[in-house]
Amino acid sequence: xxxxxxxxHAEIEIxxxxxxxxxxxxxxxxxxxxxxxxxxxxxxxxxxxxWALLCEGDSGLDDDGEPSGTAAKPMYNxxxxxxxxxxxxxxxxxxxxxxxxxxxLTRAYGQAISDAFKNAExxxxxxxxEIQLVFEFADEAPLRRLCESYLANILELEYGERVRLxxxxxxxxxxxxxxxxxxxxxxxxxxxxxxx
Numbered sequence: 461x462x463x464x465x466x467x468x469h470a471e472i473e474i475x476x477x478x479x480x481x482x483x484x485x486x487x488x489x490x491x492x493x494x495x496x497x498x499x500x501x502x503x504x505x506x507x508x509x510x511w512a513l514l515c516e517g518d519s520g521l522d523d524d525g526e527p528s529g530t531a532a533k534p535m536y537n538x539x540x541x542x543x544x545x546x547x548x549x550x551x552x553x554x555x556x557x558x559x560x561x562x563x564x565l566t567r568a569y570g571q572a573i574s575d576a577f578k579n580a581e582x583x584x585x586x587x588x589x590e591i592q593l594v595f596e597f598a599d600e601a602p603l604r605r606l607c608e609s610y611l612a613n614i615l616e617l618e619y620g621e622r623v624r625l626x627x628x629x630x631x632x633x634x635x636x637x638x639x640x641x642x643x644x645x646x647x648x649x650x651x652x653x654x655x656x
């Protein structure tokens with residue numbers, strides 16, 4: 461999976477209709493909605509502003525008045541095919557006076573996003589995992605240093621009879637981190653599966 465480094469745009473013209481394909485990195489539906497409001501304000505004479513959203517916890521599609529399945533679905537298909545995530549695809553259509561038919565619309569909307577994708581610089585998405593550990597107070601400072609060396613984010617820290625720590629780090633580094641933490645604490649480490 462990949463995400464965009466920055467927004468990219470492309471424009472195509474088919475039978476005098478202009479299709480402005482745009483891709484934006486986004487991380488929530490609310491961020492996408494705010495961006496769509498800005499785009500609509502910038503293009504008040506556009507006949508359609510169709511979009512497809514793929515982001516963590518939320519996705520969506522809107523044909524914005526085009527025949528069902530002819531705009532947002534082909535845009536969505538391009539995003540899935542290109543393995544993009546955390547992305548908002550938008551195509552702004554300016555009417556050219558000639559009907560394109562369902563097949564023509566499907567090709568136009570898909571092509572507008574594909575052409576925008578050609579200008580994209582991608583970043584590989586790192587899958588993150590969480591782990592919870594319980595250990596002795598004396599091991600807290602060394603474990604914090606280990607977290608820093610793995611670039612792990614400390615999410616929660618709780619003190620009781622022992623220290624409970626919840627962290628997030630790259631999924632590929634989870635097991636090596638746990639092995640190093642286990643060795644660092646001389647085996648006096650408990651791995652929890654339930655939430656704190």
